[in-house]
Amino acid sequence: MAVDIDLMFRIGNKEADVYNFVYKLGAPRLDELVHAESEEAIRNFIQTVKHTEILDLKSEMAKNLIADLQEKFQPYGVYFESVAITQIKLPEELQSAFSDKTKYEIMLQNQYKKHENEKLILENTENQKMTELQRDNFRKLEEAKAAKERALIVREENKINGQAEFEVAVVDADKQASVLKTKVEGQKAIAENRGIK
DSSP states (O other): OEEEEEEEEEEOSSHHHHHIIIIIIOHHHHHHHHHHHHHHHHHHHHHTSOTTTGGGGHHHHHHHHHHHHHHHHGGGTEEEEEEEEEEEEOOHHHHHHHHHHHHHHHHHHHHHHHHHHHHHHHHHHHHHHHHHHHHHHHHHHHHHHHHHHHHHHHHHHHHHHHHHHHHHHHHHHHHHHHHHHHHHHHHHHHHHHHHHO
């Protein structure tokens, strides 16, 4: 892993700070120590963090680095004012693996969305068919009820008509019987009259 950093520091204004820097450290040694200490601090920080979080923790890494450098270089009159982590580059294989993982996750999300969409379409189609079946069944049920009502009305009409025809037939039969009875009685009377004569 490669980490690029920019360090901004100053030599203290006090005479003791300048003396300590010049006689105890010096510019060449400062360069070596800053290089070694920053590498060590970054290495220690990176070992405590998951590789998936490293890019998100730049500012935390910078805070830890500046705190470590301040602690180690203040006795030499050197004060660090800011640390900027300009770039973190992961190894090529790891970067490629992250890229592949991201592509795979995007593909899975797309497949999931496609599946959900197809599922929704199927559910809507089935709901439509179910609604149409329910509507057809309701219509057929209403038609059957209406047919039953019509059949009951026709049966009642037939019953009334049959009763009326029966009553008319009874009246007609009574009339015919009365006519026959009268005719027979007339014939009887004629026969009696003939018998008397």
